[in-house]
Amino acid sequence: MTDAAVDRLPPRPAPGRFTVLSGLGALVLTVLTARAVDFDPTGLVTDLTRPNSVVEGLLDPDWSQIWSRRSRRAFIETLQLAVLGTAGGSIVALPLALYATDYGAPNRVVQVVLRLINSVIRSLPDLLWALLFVSAVGIGALSGLLALFFFSIAVVSKLTADTLDGIDRGPIEAGVAAGASNTSMLRTAVLPQILPSYVSFVLYGFEINLRASAVIGLVGAGGIGERIQFFQGRGEWDKLWGLVLLFFLVVFLVERISIVLRRRLV
Amino acid sequence: MIRFRDASVVYDGGVRALSNLDLEIGDGEFVVVVGLSGAGKSTLIRAVNGLVPLTSGHLEVNGREVPGLDRTGLRELRSEVGMVFQGFNLVDRTSVLNNVLMGRLHRVPTWRTLLGRYPADDVALAAAALDRVGILDKARVRANHLSGGQRQRVGIARALAQEPSIILADEPVASLDPPTSHVVMRYLKQISNELGITTVVNLHFLDLATAYADRIIGLRAGELVFDGPGEDCDAAVFESIYGRSLTADDTMDKQAAM
């Protein structure tokens, strides 16, 4: 076996110019930004080794928050926000995505307007939605609900729109040729094709919203985030960490269940 | 009644797919359109239900002037014209019955289709259509569980459920094997004869065309080059349509034997 095939393998092609240039570019950019913000690794080490009540709280979290009524209510509020926000947003996201497609738009004007609305909604992150509604309707769960509602529209309509681009167009042609109204055609020829994906996007949206609901609470939009902020303000780090770890556990469980369900769908 | 007068279709890019076509198809006729790929067969068929607009000329279908129709007029026209496709165009992820019910969409209120609650008489029509093509027992099966021939019969049932006066079939057997092709052609012919439905079928194979057509229409580069009964369609006529003599590729039986 002197003439092994492996020796006769064609040589590995040299990396393309684009790969080399973009790699170099990324390196240069990283170094430049690090200098611009005065990044200093030694400072990081001293900060982390200094005695720190926040880290101590993490090492000895106070689990008693399970029994606290106010914490439990905050938990339930967070779940409610995530469920309602996701459900409402997903219901609105479906027609927004369907009527913005080239085959589903009743006319050009509607299509352009819907695409504009979609891209505006999609460009705002969850925290910004929360800030927006906290300033508009005040501190509380309603702001959180509205924020998650719009955030769900963004997530679900984007994913659904991508799926809608890749469907089989044959049934659409059949619906049009049969004299169906636009909406009837979408319902019968398109919806069955995307339904499993759509349901899985709704579940995914719920996962994201559950996590987001903790963050948006920090700016006063209700739920568990507000409670976390409360402990932060009082410096009760052990209780804060207890709460955060409980929340982590809930998110983890919900995600596991959701992933199993989604896998069965598609 | 379908009547083309001096009808032309020019696509973006300048392809002249139909050229000054004059053609009249009477009620209840069973017409087969033959021609090379690119001759304009699909364009002719799609002009009839307004899927492809004429660039110039006239086209009258069931007393309507097709080029002048607005959106509502087009939907009314299409409700009277059933269409059968080469690729079947079924929704795989739903039942055979739901696919056939698409043929009733022109009549069922939109809110009912949204809820998936079809009126009983529309369901009855869909069931009757399935029965006519011999697959009523498959009504609750998901469409993607059927064989090719069965799928095309669902396609025919969907067109039939419209209670159309015209059926257009664009190469309905091009993705089927010879025995199945004959089954599908027999159903199309039988439905046309028994219900008096004007039927226009595009076919690639000449032997299949002569076997079923009352009348054959030959297209070549968008122009009508033959119009007559199947028995008149001899080797000379064939050359005028295809621009060359008959080969094994042009007949299904010989091709199947290869």
Ligand SMILES: Nc1ncnc2c1ncn2[C@@H]1O[C@H](COP(=O)(O)OP(=O)(O)O)[C@@H](O)[C@H]1O
């Ligand atoms: N949507 C279209 N845009 C541009 N050209 C087209 C389009 N559809 C068909 N054509 C061209 O028109 C001619 C006739 O096409 P078609 O009617 O599909 O023929 P056939 O069905 O006989 O194969 C062909 O040259 C084809 O390339």
Ligand SMILES: [Mg+2]
């Ligand atoms: Mg064609």
